[in-house]
Amino acid sequence: MSLVALSELLGATVRDATGTVRGRVREVAVAPQDHPTRVAFLIVRTADGERMLPLESLRSAGAAVRAATDASNWEEFAPSDGVLLLKRDLLDQQIIDVHGRKVVRVNDVDLESTPLNSHLILNVVSVDVGARGAIRRLSKGLVPSFTLRALLERIPPRVIPWQYVDLLETDPARRVKLKIAYEGLAKLHPADIADIVEDLAPAEREAVFETIDEEVAAETLEELDPDVKVAIVESLDKDRAADIVEEMDPDAAADLLGDLQEEHSGQILKEMEPEERQEVTQLLEFGEHTAAGRMTTEYIAVPETAVVDDAIEALKAFEGSREALATIYLLGPGHKLTGAVPLVKIATSSPAIQLSEISEPYVACAPDTPEDEVAALFDKYNLITLAVVDEHGRLAGIITADDVITMLRHG
Amino acid sequence: MKFLPRTWRTRLLLVLAVVGPGFITANVDNDAGGIATYSVAGAQFGYSLLWTMIPITIALVIVQEMSSRMGAVTGKGLSDLIREEFGLRVTFLLMVALVITNFGNIISEFAGVASSFELFGISKYIVVPVAALVVWAIVVHGTYAIVEKVFLSASAFYVAYIVSGVLAHPDWKAAALSTVTRPESAGFRNYGYLSMIITLTGTTIAPWMQFYLQASIVEKGVTVKQYKASRIDVIVGCVFAAVVAWFIVVACAATLHSIGKYNIETGADAAQAFHPLAGDWAYLLFAAGLFNASLFAASILPISTAYAVCEGLGLESGLDKRFEEAPAFYWLYSALIVFGAAVVLVPRLPLFHVMVVSQLVNGILLPFVLIFVLLLINDRELMGSYTNSRWYNVVSWFTVGIMIALTVAMIIAQTRG
Numbered sequence: 001m002s003l004v005a006l007s008e009l010l011g012a013t014v015r016d017a018t019g020t021v022r023g024r025v026r027e028v029a030v031a032p033q034d035h036p037t038r039v040a041f042l043i044v045r046t047a048d049g050e051r052m053l054p055l056e057s058l059r060s061a062g063a064a065v066r067a068a069t070d071a072s073n074w075e076e077f078a079p080s081d082g083v084l085l086l087k088r089d090l091l092d093q094q095i096i097d098v099h100g101r102k103v104v105r106v107n108d109v110d111l112e113s114t115p116l117n118s119h120l121i122l123n124v125v126s127v128d129v130g131a132r133g134a135i136r137r138l139s140k141g142l143v144p145s146f147t148l149r150a151l152l153e154r155i156p157p158r159v160i161p162w163q164y165v166d167l168l169e170t171d172p173a174r175r176v177k178l179k180i181a182y183e184g185l186a187k188l189h190p191a192d193i194a195d196i197v198e199d200l201a202p203a204e205r206e207a208v209f210e211t212i213d214e215e216v217a218a219e220t221l222e223e224l225d226p227d228v229k230v231a232i233v234e235s236l237d238k239d240r241a242a243d244i245v246e247e248m249d250p251d252a253a254a255d256l257l258g259d260l261q262e263e264h265s266g267q268i269l270k271e272m273e274p275e276e277r278q279e280v281t282q283l284l285e286f287g288e289h290t291a292a293g294r295m296t297t298e299y300i301a302v303p304e305t306a307v308v309d310d311a312i313e314a315l316k317a318f319e320g321s322r323e324a325l326a327t328i329y330l331l332g333p334g335h336k337l338t339g340a341v342p343l344v345k346i347a348t349s350s351p352a353i354q355l356s357e358i359s360e361p362y363v364a365c366a367p368d369t370p371e372d373e374v375a376a377l378f379d380k381y382n383l384i385t386l387a388v389v390d391e392h393g394r395l396a397g398i399i400t401a402d403d404v405i406t407m408l409r410h411g
Numbered sequence: 412m413k414f415l416p417r418t419w420r421t422r423l424l425l426v427l428a429v430v431g432p433g434f435i436t437a438n439v440d441n442d443a444g445g446i447a448t449y450s451v452a453g454a455q456f457g458y459s460l461l462w463t464m465i466p467i468t469i470a471l472v473i474v475q476e477m478s479s480r481m482g483a484v485t486g487k488g489l490s491d492l493i494r495e496e497f498g499l500r501v502t503f504l505l506m507v508a509l510v511i512t513n514f515g516n517i518i519s520e521f522a523g524v525a526s527s528f529e530l531f532g533i534s535k536y537i538v539v540p541v542a543a544l545v546v547w548a549i550v551v552h553g554t555y556a557i558v559e560k561v562f563l564s565a566s567a568f569y570v571a572y573i574v575s576g577v578l579a580h581p582d583w584k585a586a587a588l589s590t591v592t593r594p595e596s597a598g599f600r601n602y603g604y605l606s607m608i609i610t611l612t613g614t615t616i617a618p619w620m621q622f623y624l625q626a627s628i629v630e631k632g633v634t635v636k637q638y639k640a641s642r643i644d645v646i647v648g649c650v651f652a653a654v655v656a657w658f659i660v661v662a663c664a665a666t667l668h669s670i671g672k673y674n675i676e677t678g679a680d681a682a683q684a685f686h687p688l689a690g691d692w693a694y695l696l697f698a699a700g701l702f703n704a705s706l707f708a709a710s711i712l713p714i715s716t717a718y719a720v721c722e723g724l725g726l727e728s729g730l731d732k733r734f735e736e737a738p739a740f741y742w743l744y745s746a747l748i749v750f751g752a753a754v755v756l757v758p759r760l761p762l763f764h765v766m767v768v769s770q771l772v773n774g775i776l777l778p779f780v781l782i783f784v785l786l787l788i789n790d791r792e793l794m795g796s797y798t799n800s801r802w803y804n805v806v807s808w809f810t811v812g813i814m815i816a817l818t819v820a821m822i823i824a825q826t827r828g
Contacts, residue, residue, distance in 0.1 A: 092499060102727075107725060137498075138499065138503055201486035201629075
């Protein structure tokens, strides 16, 4: 078992079974549908066109390659979407380092060669993103190979194991064939995904948002810069965009749709489920920089006659953001706000107690309250949530502390 | 109800957001090296180099348009694309050349700063270190966006060259004629004439501009759809820069060349071009303008070089990163400023000469950068339907060919003495 670098393999002379030089290695191909890491064949540039040297007839691989079969047995290479060509698709390209949570550029690819029966197996083990790979490639052919090896051994490697590599592919059909699903990326925290996405080119961002789970996509979208957010949503297919927007918090969704061009937001709204659409359109009616523009309509409210147990049931059924869980609002007849119970009180009271008994004084504001006044209320009363109440005293929505932090930071 | 006002507002914002990178780049282009070169060209050769302005402007528009189109279509920087399409070794060599060339430009910007304060008798040993520190701090502390607006408004100073050019009562007929007539072939055997043509081209179409403009377009998030507005921005910016350049040459030709002052050694010499406009205040006007132009470019060049190099070589980059996260980026950025400023502090350095020579190096590197731009922009896989049209390619390859021919001719002319 030994390591061989892709850059060593590329351009290596290839001898066939008779020992004559037949050509040079031009590409190294992996077929992810057959095996995720194993090299399927080498593309050899011969006097007779480009030929595929199957791994089964590979005797040795390194700065020189030996094959066990005769060149006439190697099939002609026909380009196919389903193979990953390591030089074209990986070398010098950007990839997502899922482990390090950033976008990096590939300097070299490390392959592991293992003898099996009478031939070799080559597996992609890691990509080199550090100085070692760069220096190896820059000095290839200029410095004697033994000097180079000695030099490279002194440089600490910076490699990313292959399982932590997410490739960037903008062609959707090819993404399927190469089995690129951004699984690693999708497991990261949405804020980290957002940082990574901001480092990508628009087409690559689109690729990520077309592929990853809608819920993750929605949470990531909320974390992105407004400009980037708008560009991504406008680039997506309307169906897909609607699916993602539905998963967002209604206030964030309304903000986003408000930033889009009218034709785009209209089309997305049309594709959305009626219930979500209604919530979002309501929010869209209000000015962006007012309490109503910042509020969410996903809150927990129960009738004022309810008991603690009912509140717990409501908590369990609640699908909105975690921040909104902090307060349970009590509603009287006609959706009028009559009280508020902090989550802590629910947890410390016995199940049969009437909620109105443990209700606390609450702070509320009108829908057209400017956002700086909203922030002042949060500051003055040390709020976690703030109720927004219309002129008839009805609960219209709530603002959560995290929205206020965002509001203060981005103006 | 909220939708209605939003549409026109978005449209207006769209135009404002897009009108920018092209105009800024073209303005920064009239930096210390630019002012020095145009002044020297006017003083030394009078109107006889004005014929270069139209072809250079056409080439400038074409080159800048390609860079911004590439940025809008691919969403990637020029050095990223060169790396992805041509590999590490080519990128490395080009980045080395770019660092050397841009380092020359940075020296010339600090020379501009030194030269402008020299007019007031303030020592460069005080001004240059302060300027270096200011530049470093402006960028690292993120106030650049505000400062950019100050610089940009101060660029209105260029109008002073236009006014001064008019007041100098140049020979309009001769100036206009030499702008549109074919040059005499005798000049092309002269080393000074040849190198001045390359220098003029190199200062107007500087290699760093392609990297900077494309990066700015990407940074702004200009997309293919908004691209039309971007093209207008590029054209307006280039034409404005060219008009200013024309008037600098004419002003210097009318005020300096006409009285037999062919050699510009210091800022004081060049400042005389402002005499018709400002009289005894000419020094002040020239110094203020040169200082603004120098500092503007000095705050853009090091950072854009650091970005281009780090992105091309795959090193961590960005001002949002901490020093430990992106050491190469910060080291390169700081070194360019520190050493660029340090070179200017060498005693008795001929500041004006330094500014002009740095632009000659620009002119020599330019065709190589253009070759990459052209290969990339004609790559269908990359650009889709946004590749160059045929006549566009003809003109641009012609520019590359001419630039290489001129460089070769200049080297031959020099070796023959």
